[in-house]
Amino acid sequence: MKKIAVVLSGCGYLDGAEIRESVLTLLALDTEQVTYSIFAPDQQQHHTVNHFTQDVNALESRNVLQEASRIARGKILPLTELDSTLFDALIIPGGFGVAKNLSNFAFHGADGQVNTHMVEILKSFQSSKKPIGAICIAPVLLALVFGHLNPKITLGSAVNIAQEIEKTGAIHQVCETVSCVADEEQLFVTTPAYMDDEANLTDVFQGIHLLVKNVLSLVS
Secondary structure: OOEEEEEOOOOOOOOOOOHHHHHHHHHHHHHOOOEEEEEEOOOEOOOOEOOOOOOEOOOOOOEHHHHHHHHHOOOOEEHHHOOHHHOOEEEEOOOHHHHHOOEOHHHHHHHOOEOHHHHHHHHHHHHOOOOEEEEOOOHHHHHHHHHHHOOEEOOOOOHHHHHHHHHHOOEEOOOOOOOOEEEOOOOEEEEOHHHOOOOOHHHHHHHHHHHHHHHHHOOO
16 A cells, blocks of 8 residues: 655644645545555744734744644654654645745745754655656756756646745646646646635545545556
């Protein structure tokens, strides 16, 4: 049975992992009858956002691993324990935690840096020719780390972000929420999900499920 590693960046789309995308990813994996393990970095979030008011709470500090464990129902491991040799593929749901906790893309754009452990993991999967799926804003990680390889990725129809990630060398392709982009040369699969804030849940799931199917089809 195929086994997939899933990396979360917290809990909540403004400062962590997008909860719906995370749960729908796990649902799609379960639907395809593959096993998975969930990981997150054991570090403090960049900041904490009140998801009701959308204001930053400067007095509160939260741990990414502890927050992600809410989604994982406690069945989660630190990112440092992710051994790519034990998995067939990697999938990363979106949420601003990707751009704030797994990287600093939210603040530095194409000049941003990716979490050191995340870089090692991405390179390990890529060099082993194991597919990587990235959802919503998560493709920016692929652009920042592998831009020199000119990977084909999507951020939906977000023109400004697309122009920014193309500065890395990545090639952006416009894509609808219900679909995905598969770079069969680099073994990267990406889908927009909630890059469209108005997307409905059914369409988001359709795109994520298609991404999961494509990731699994690329497993050698």
